[in-house]
Amino acid sequence: MIPVEVGWAATVQWMAGDTFCRVFAFFRIFGHYLSSFILVCISIDRYFAVVHPLSLNAADRRGKIMLTFAWFLAFSCSLPQVVIFHVENHPFHTFYVQCVTFNFFPSMHHEMIYNLFCLVMLYVAPLSIIITFYGAIVLTIFQKSRLSADDTTIRRSSLGYLGRARARTIKMTVSIVLAFFVCWTPYVVISLWFCFDRSAAELLDEKVKRGLFIFACFNSCVNPIVYGIFNFCKKKQPVADQ
Structure with a gap:
């Protein structure tokens, strides 16, 4: 998508014909839909892994079903x-x-109804689902940690490990939700402004509009970095805690 966007901005007018115009319009938004829906799939997968760990045997099948549905919905x-x-x-x-x-x-x-539909499916619905499932994950972690702390038979080293795991999960959760919110909210606000007050929104510099759109695209780049930081860049645990 990005190379075509750059070429379109360079030529100003569209020079690739009607068919490619329609194809590009499809893929231009398809990537955003799929990115949001995959984030929802990840949040649901994490929810079952933490809240219902006994259902891990069905995780692969559930993951394939969710991913298939995400692609179909996108x-x-x-x-x-x-x-x-x-x-x-x-x-x-x-x-x-x-x-x-x-x-x-x-x-x-x-046109307003269609634009609002796109914003709901791209931003409002995914963000609501992500917050709901990650909120349930954080709540479950706190409840399990409290029960573990009350269990006098558990080792102190295990309590320390649970504390670190809980903190890491909460930080990752906040980072994912915050990245989605920060990247997409400015573009969504401008889009809503354009829907309800087009005459005023059209006065906004076109460079600002394109910049906010590109900033929203950055969310797909940020998520792998967040997961990598919290899953592959962990410090080596002391021998006593292992």
């Missing part, structure tokens, strides 16, 4: 882009061609 949500986007010539300067949604929606209200 494909379904992106499919309207193929119909909505098309190539239009400028009404006065006919040599100027652009890949737009112009002249498709019957009214501004129809």
